[in-house]
Amino acid sequence: MKYDVVIIGGGMAGLMSSIYMAEQGFKTAVVSKGDPVCSISTGCIDVAGDFTGIPENHPYGRAGEDKIRLSLDYFKKLMEKEGLPYIGEFLQNRFIYTSIASRRATSMVPLSMAEAHEAKKGSIHIISFKGMKDFFPGYFKGEENNQNISIFDAGSKTTIGIATSFDDLTFREKFFNWIGDQTIDADVIAVPAVLGTKNPQAIIDEIEKISGKKIFEIPTLPPSMPGLRLFRTLKRAASQRGVDLFWGNAISDYTEEKGQIQSLIIDQPGRPTIVESRSFILATGSFVSGGLFAEKTSVRETVFDLNVSIPEGEQRLNDSFFDPGHPLGRAGIAVDEKYKPVNSIMKNLFIGGSILENSQIMKYQCGHGMAIVTGLESAKSCEEYLK
Amino acid sequence: MITTDVIIIGGGATGTGIARDLALRGIDHCLLEKKDFAAGATGACHGLLHSGGRYAVNDPEAAKECISENQILRKIGKKCVEFTEGLFVRLPGDRLQYRDNFLESCRKTGISTEIYSASKALELVPNLNQSLEEAVKVPDCSIDPFRLCMLNAESSEMRGGKILIHHKVIEIIKEKGICVGVRAEEQFSGEIKEIRGKLIVNASGAWGSQVAKMSGSDVPMTLSKGSLVIANHRMTNMVINRLRPSSNGDIIVPNETVSLAGTTSITVNDPDNLSISPEEISLISREASQMVPEFDSVRLIRSYTGVRPLLKNTSDSGDDRAISRGFKIIDHKNGMFSIMGGKLTTYRLMAEKMTDRIMEEFGINVPCTTAEKPLDGQDQLSGYPVSNRIEKLDDIICECELVRRSDVEKVIDKVGTKFIGDIQHRTRLGMGPCQGGFCTYRALGMMQEQGKVSDSESIRVLKEFLDRRYRGIRPVLWGDQMREEQLIEGIYLGILGLAEK
Structure with missing residues (x-):
């Protein structure tokens, strides 16, 4: 069987591409080595820290404001449809709380974090869990030594463990009864993001009903439930639209003929799987995701060995840890206006996501936003090509 | 005000060794260290307990001291010395004549050797360079310098010695030209303490000149920077040396779960302002990979650098390695002694000589027993086998090094620490591949729970830690470590929003 399009990389960009292509009626597949960085993210959509500071040669520059807005709308409608609604507008900052009690700007957040935007640090009642490894309420005490903290014994200490317990109705009942016994004077309740592995709205509604207070979740260190919920929702959405998923094995090779990639060969125990397609979208991410690999003095693209642009004549890394965006972070694949790699003969290959040259997602705080926009835009170019 | 007999400045192997020796001889003392134990050359070395082989050809006296101390430490410090043994490997091109010299010098200095054929050596250490000619086995060991200092300090404290870490000496108090005490600043709170004593011992290693200057004395020293890299797994179970005259990057030492390789030797002026150049890293990797080829591609998790405080001598060969690694006691004739030079392997002997001198000064005759009595506190070091630690996986808060919550809580409670480094040294928290990326947030949260730091202090401590961590990792950022x-950047600069614009 031959696909119309095969997307390499099951992260934010790749899954958005695949959902779009499947919705346009193309026979689509995603090949992913494993679960993406998206699954350990805060689950919030950072679009840009400061939009005016983004240079022309950034992938946003190519897309332009209208397409960014359009892509984000597409994402928002999709999440609404899939039962994990997001709130927030393009070019408007929304605030969330981090697990060190700092306020952090983002653009779109799942509804479970909506109330954080208005909450004042001194008037938050923290609900946490006994012995929890990745959330320490002490960070919220503040100068005024806020003691509005209640600790529930969930019987588990890990984020995933507690979240899984919340999927269980008996456990929830026990938790709701406990909440009813707590004295809560503060205006709003905050809880580490462990209220179930799926959309926590029902749990949030119940807590609000019992306590009479608004509540929001705080994303924890990885593994982080809001990121996992986002990833799982998108993966399911792709699957339900008929996208075939090849998950958990790396690509070992590919075949090419006359400037056309013909097929991918996926490493598998026993015998390799061969996936044939008319077109391909590469969305394997940057270093952390394994799309790029930093050698001591050069950078390698890991699937097709594409030419990687790296900044020349300056040091690769910043001097300070707190200065985001190393020069090395600009490394990536240079593309034309159709998201085709400029230094490659492959005519049926398109590139999306943070593997694009100059994306520097840490510097511009544009991770998921950039992935959504370039994932969809590269898919649209591919669509044009296939027609 | 604290009143004591002997004030020791410096919490490295020498300082803590002197504290233990004084304690065993019943002399009251107080040790001041501006950071944690082993913060200078002691903690920044290979963690190699020399057999003496390295020195046998050029410095037979040092070699004799090494083998004698090697045997003593193996006996008294079972929980901080691992008897790995070592190989001196001869590669194609390494001169046969050096090997003959080496064997003869070892025989003369009492270092046992055994010649292994290439195939026998490869059997013991399979990832050695396949083309080696032969190897010579010597009784080298791996030693944990942090543990060593802590156990020495423990021996002192349980006999009434006062050990003050994170106390920086800012002034030496003199009366009528004689040193009578010091003022020290507690590094977290800034509180100033005055300590009075009859004698001051300057055992501050690379900072020796600075300390001596405070008393108006001079200590001529040469500072030689040595850098090392840490590979993320234990590539060899034996210490690997190159069978040729000592040079850069010629030692690989297994230490717990990792391997260390080094070193370089570069003269520097300021022990507080050190950096590691990319050239040093590639030099070490290149040299180490000649002995163990895998070293060229292995994932390096960190680099570090320290300063050897060497005695200045008159010979001017230009190479710091030619300067004696022997030690010297300097009587400043003003109530202060400086003990300078030396090496980790002979720290106990240095302490013994220094303490002998102090006893002489006090006119008391009690013999040294540090070579016979085991280091105290070793029975409390637990955590092995590893299955003890992973009974409850929920309680593991450093997944890389399998450190339990209770281990960390114990350290926070006992040391009362406000520094992440203190916990790292005592538990190995944050010493694995992610270098504290995940567990530091947790350790700070636990310090808050125990009321040691406030939330704003912990952000400060966290930033200091991340800064120090990055300086160690930056020189080796490529490959998987870059991933x-x-x-980690995603976590701290992204999820936790600590980026500074």
Whole structure:
């Protein structure tokens, strides 16, 4: 069987591409080595820290404001449809709380974090869990030594463990009864993001009903439930639209003929799987995701060995840890206006996501936003090509 | 005000060794260290307990001291010395004549050797360079310098010695030209303490000149920077040396779960302002990979650098390695002694000589027993076998090094620490591949729970830690370590929003 399009990389960009292509009626597949960085993210959509500071040669520059807005709308409608609604507008900052009690700007957040935007640090009642490894309420005490903290014994200490317990109705009942016994004077309740592995709205509604207070979740260190919920929702959405998923094995090779990639060969125990397609979208991410690999003095693209642009004549890394965006972070694949790699003969290959040259997602705080926009835009170019 | 007999400045192997020796001889003392134990050359070395082989050809006296101390430490410090044994490997091109010299010098200095054929050596250490000619086995060991200092300090404290870490000496008090005490600043709170004593011992290693200057004395020293890298797994179970005259990057030492390789030797002026150049890293990797080829591609998780405080001598060969690694006691004739030079392997002997001198000064005759009595506190060091630690996986808060919550809580409670480094040294928290990326947030949260730091203090401590961590990792950022680093940046600069614009 031959696909119309095969997307390499099951992260934010790749899954958005695949959902779009499947919705346009193309026979689509995603090949992913494993679960993406998206699954350990805060689950919030950072679009840009400061939009005016983004240079022309950034992938946003190519897309332009209208397409960014359009892509984000597409994402928002999709999440609404899939039962994990997001709130927030393009070019408007929304605030969330981090697990060190700092306020952090983002653009779109799942509804479970909506109330954080208005909450004042001194008037938050923290609900946490006994012995929890990745959330320490002490960070919220503040100068005024806020003691509005209640600790529930969930019987588990890990984020995933507690979240899984919340999927269980008996456990929830026990938790709701406990909440009813707590004295809560503060205006709003905050809880580490462990209220179930799926959309926590029902749990949030119940807590609000019992306590009479608004509540929001705080994303924890990885593994982080809001990121996992986002990833799982998108993966399911792709699957339900008929996208075939090849998950958990790396690509070992590919075949090419006359400037056309013909097929991918996926490493598998026993015998390799061969996936044939008319077109391909590469969305394997940057270093952390394994799309790029930093050698001591050069950078390698890991699937097709594409030419990687790296900044020349300056040091690769910043001097300070707190200065985001190393020069090395600009490394990536240079593309034309159709998201085709400029230094490659492959005519049926398109590139999306943070593997694009100059994306520097840490510097511009544009991770998921950039992935959504370039994932969809590269898919649209591919669509044009296939027609 | 604290009143004591002997004030020791410096919490490295020499300082803590003197504290233990004084304690065993019943002399009251107080040790001041501006950071944690082993913060200078002691903690920044290979963690190699020399057999003496390295020195046998050029410095037979040092070699004799090494083998004698090697045997003593193996006996008294079972929980901080691992008897790995070592190989001196001869590679194609390494001169046969050096090997003959080496064997003869070892025989003369009492270092046992055994010649292994290439195939026998490869059997013991399979990832050695396949083309080696032969190897010579010597009784080298791996030693944990942090543990060593802590156990020495423990021996002192349980006999009434006062050990003050994170106390920086800012002034030496003199009366009528004689040193009578010091003022020290507690490094977290800034509180100033005055300590009075009959004698001051300057055992501050690379900072020796600075300390001596405070009393108006001079200590001529040469500072030689040595850098090392840490590979993320234990590539060899034996210490690997090159069978040729000592040079850069010629030693690989297994230490717990990792391997260390080094070193370089570069003269520097300021022990507080050190950096590691990319050239040093590639030099070490290149040299180490000649002995163990895998070293060229292995994932390096960190680099570090320290300063050897060497005695200045008159010979001017230009190479710091030619300067004696022997030690010297200097009587400043003003109530202060400086003990300078030396090496980790002979720290106990240095302490013994220094303490003998102090006893002489006090006119008391009690013999040294540090070579016979085991280090105190070793029975409390637990955590092995590893299955003890992973009974409850929920309680593991450093997944890389399998450190339990209770281990960390114990340290926070006992040391009362406000520094992440203190916990790292005592538990190995944060010493694995992610270099504290995940567990530091947790350790700070636990310090808050125990009321040691406030939330704003912990952000400060966290930033200091991340800064120090990055300085160690930056020189080795490529490959998988770069992947990991992007993840850690994602956590601290992204998820926790600590980026500074």
